[in-house]
Amino acid sequence: MAADTAPAGTPDRTPRGTPDKTPTGTRDRTPAETRGGAGAGRETAEAVPAGAAGPVRRSPLAWWRRQSLRFRLTATASAALAVALAVAAYLLVGVLGRALTASTEAIAYQRAREVVALADDERLPDPIAVTDGTIVQVVDARRRITHVTAGADRLVPLxxxxxxxxxxxxMVDGGPFGIPGPLLVVVLRADDGRTVIAARPFKDVADSLTTTVHMLALATPVLLVLLGAATWLIVGRTLRPIAALRRGAAEISGTARARRLPVPEARDEVHELATTLNDMLARLEATEASQRALVSDAAHELRSPLASIRLQLEVALGHPDGQDWPETAEGVLEDTLRLSRLAEGLLTLARLDERRRPARWEPVELADLARAMAGRYDEAVVTVERAERAVVRGDALDLGRVLVNLLDNAVRHASARVSLDLRASPEDAVITVTDDGPGIPEQDRERVFNRFTRLDGARSRDDGGAGLGLAIVRETVRAHGGAVHLEDAAPGLRAVVRLPLSPSPE
Structure with missing residues (x-):
C-alpha cells in the first residue's frame, strides 16, 4: 500500500517484489518528526499547512517566545544598544571626516588667496614661501609653471x-607627484590669465579617520558586551523578587493556606504585585474558611432531620402492627419539608455568592409586592402601616423572598403585632418590618446575618429555622444594590431595608 501514502507525482522507486520493511507508524514521518518526536510534530502542524510539501521550518518567533524573560530583555536591550552604537559610530566618523576635510580645504584656500594677492601685486617670490606644508603652483596663461613652493613639481601641474x-x-592622487596618499587641491584665478593651485596632503586626515574607525570597531563590541553583561545582571536583580514570589507561591499548598508571599522592600511595581497577591490570598483564605464553615453547618443541619426520618422509619418498620402510619407519614413529611427549605436556602445563597445579576431584571412596584406578601399572614398580626409607590429594578421573586423572610422572622418572635412600612425618598425606597418581641442585643445584631447563626432563644424553638433567612435577606439586598440593618424598636426589633429607586420607572 506504499502507493497510497506517497505524494502525488513522486515516482515509485521501490523494486518490485521487494518486501516493505518500513516499521509500522513511521512510514509518513518527516525527518523533523523522526528527530524531534511528538514535539516536532506539533511544530510541524503549526508551521506547515495541511497538505503542504517541503522541509519543516521552525518559526523564529516560536523559539523567541520559549526563551526566558531575562534573556529576551537582555537580547532586546543589547540589540537596541548595538544599533544605537553603530549609528553613533557612523555619525561620528562622518562628522569627523567632514570637519577635517573642511579644515584642510580652508587652509588650502587661504594659502591660495594669499598667493593670488601676491601675484596680482607682482610680488611673487620664487620659491613661494609657505611654512605649513601647503604645496602651491602658479601656472601662466600658456600653462607653464612659473612659481612653486620649495620642493614642488615645476613640470606637471597638480x-x-x-x-x-x-x-x-x-581630491587628487599624490603618487604621480611623489607624494604619498591623496592631495586636496584648490584652484583659484589670478590676473593676466594666471592660475594658482594650492594642495595639501590628505594622508594624515585619512590616517586619522582610519584609526578612528579601527578604534570604534574594536571598542564598540567590547562596550556592547560590557553593557549586555550589566543589563543581564540588572535584569536578573530586578527579577529576583519575582523569582521569590514564584518560590513562595510554589510552597503554598492546602496544608499551608495561611502563608503569604514575600514582599520586597522596594516600593515598586513588584511590591504592589506582592501586596495585591497577598490580599488575594487573604480573601481566598477567608472564602475557603467561610465555605468550610458553610459545609460543616449544612452537614450539621442536615443530620438532625435525616436522623429523625431514619428513627421514625426504623421504629415503624420494627413495629408495623402497632404503628400509627398517618402520624409517621406526617412526621416524615415535616422533616422532609425542613430539608427542602434548607436545600432551597443553600441554592439561593450559592446563586447569590456568584454575584450574578438576577435572571428576571425588571421594574418592580414595591407597594404592590408589600401588600401581596403581607396578605399571606393574619391581618390581626401583620398590618401595613404605609405603602408609598416605589419602583425598583430587580427580581420580583427575590425581593418577595426578602419580605417573607423578614415577616416570618418578625412573626416568629413578636408578642402580638408586626407592622410593615414602605416609604419612598428621592433616591431610594425604605422598607421597615417592626415587631414587639424581645428584640436582639446590640452586639448580636450584625452577627445574626451570618449563615446558620441562631441565638439561644431561637435555637430552643422547634420552628426556629436553619439560620439562613437573614443571610439570604442581606445577600439579596446587596445584589440589588441596597443595604439592610437591624435597630432597636423599644420594645421589639426593626429591620430596615434600603433599595435604590429605578432611574426610569416603567
Missing part, C-alpha cells in the same frame, strides 16, 4: 588649470 576655480577642493 590639477588642470582649466577647471573652474572656487573654494571647494577636489
Amino acid at each position: 590639477a588642470d588649470p582649466r577647471v573652474p576655480s572656487g573654494d571647494r577642493g577636489r
Whole structure:
C-alpha cells in the first residue's frame, strides 16, 4: 500500500517484489518528526499547512517566545544598544571626516588667496614661501609653471588649470607627484590669465579617520558586551523578587493556606504585585474558611432531620402492627419539608455568592409586592402601616423572598403585632418590618446575618429555622444594590431595608 501514502507525482522507486520493511507508524514521518518526536510534530502542524510539501521550518518567533524573560530583555536591550552604537559610530566618523576635510580645504584656500594677492601685486617670490606644508603652483596663461613652493613639481601641474576655480577642493592622487596618499587641491584665478593651485596632503586626515574607525570597531563590541553583561545582571536583580514570589507561591499548598508571599522592600511595581497577591490570598483564605464553615453547618443541619426520618422509619418498620402510619407519614413529611427549605436556602445563597445579576431584571412596584406578601399572614398580626409607590429594578421573586423572610422572622418572635412600612425618598425606597418581641442585643445584631447563626432563644424553638433567612435577606439586598440593618424598636426589633429607586420607572 506504499502507493497510497506517497505524494502525488513522486515516482515509485521501490523494486518490485521487494518486501516493505518500513516499521509500522513511521512510514509518513518527516525527518523533523523522526528527530524531534511528538514535539516536532506539533511544530510541524503549526508551521506547515495541511497538505503542504517541503522541509519543516521552525518559526523564529516560536523559539523567541520559549526563551526566558531575562534573556529576551537582555537580547532586546543589547540589540537596541548595538544599533544605537553603530549609528553613533557612523555619525561620528562622518562628522569627523567632514570637519577635517573642511579644515584642510580652508587652509588650502587661504594659502591660495594669499598667493593670488601676491601675484596680482607682482610680488611673487620664487620659491613661494609657505611654512605649513601647503604645496602651491602658479601656472601662466600658456600653462607653464612659473612659481612653486620649495620642493614642488615645476613640470606637471597638480590639477588642470582649466577647471573652474572656487573654494571647494577636489581630491587628487599624490603618487604621480611623489607624494604619498591623496592631495586636496584648490584652484583659484589670478590676473593676466594666471592660475594658482594650492594642495595639501590628505594622508594624515585619512590616517586619522582610519584609526578612528579601527578604534570604534574594536571598542564598540567590547562596550556592547560590557553593557549586555550589566543589563543581564540588572535584569536578573530586578527579577529576583519575582523569582521569590514564584518560590513562595510554589510552597503554598492546602496544608499551608495561611502563608503569604514575600514582599520586597522596594516600593515598586513588584511590591504592589506582592501586596495585591497577598490580599488575594487573604480573601481566598477567608472564602475557603467561610465555605468550610458553610459545609460543616449544612452537614450539621442536615443530620438532625435525616436522623429523625431514619428513627421514625426504623421504629415503624420494627413495629408495623402497632404503628400509627398517618402520624409517621406526617412526621416524615415535616422533616422532609425542613430539608427542602434548607436545600432551597443553600441554592439561593450559592446563586447569590456568584454575584450574578438576577435572571428576571425588571421594574418592580414595591407597594404592590408589600401588600401581596403581607396578605399571606393574619391581618390581626401583620398590618401595613404605609405603602408609598416605589419602583425598583430587580427580581420580583427575590425581593418577595426578602419580605417573607423578614415577616416570618418578625412573626416568629413578636408578642402580638408586626407592622410593615414602605416609604419612598428621592433616591431610594425604605422598607421597615417592626415587631414587639424581645428584640436582639446590640452586639448580636450584625452577627445574626451570618449563615446558620441562631441565638439561644431561637435555637430552643422547634420552628426556629436553619439560620439562613437573614443571610439570604442581606445577600439579596446587596445584589440589588441596597443595604439592610437591624435597630432597636423599644420594645421589639426593626429591620430596615434600603433599595435604590429605578432611574426610569416603567
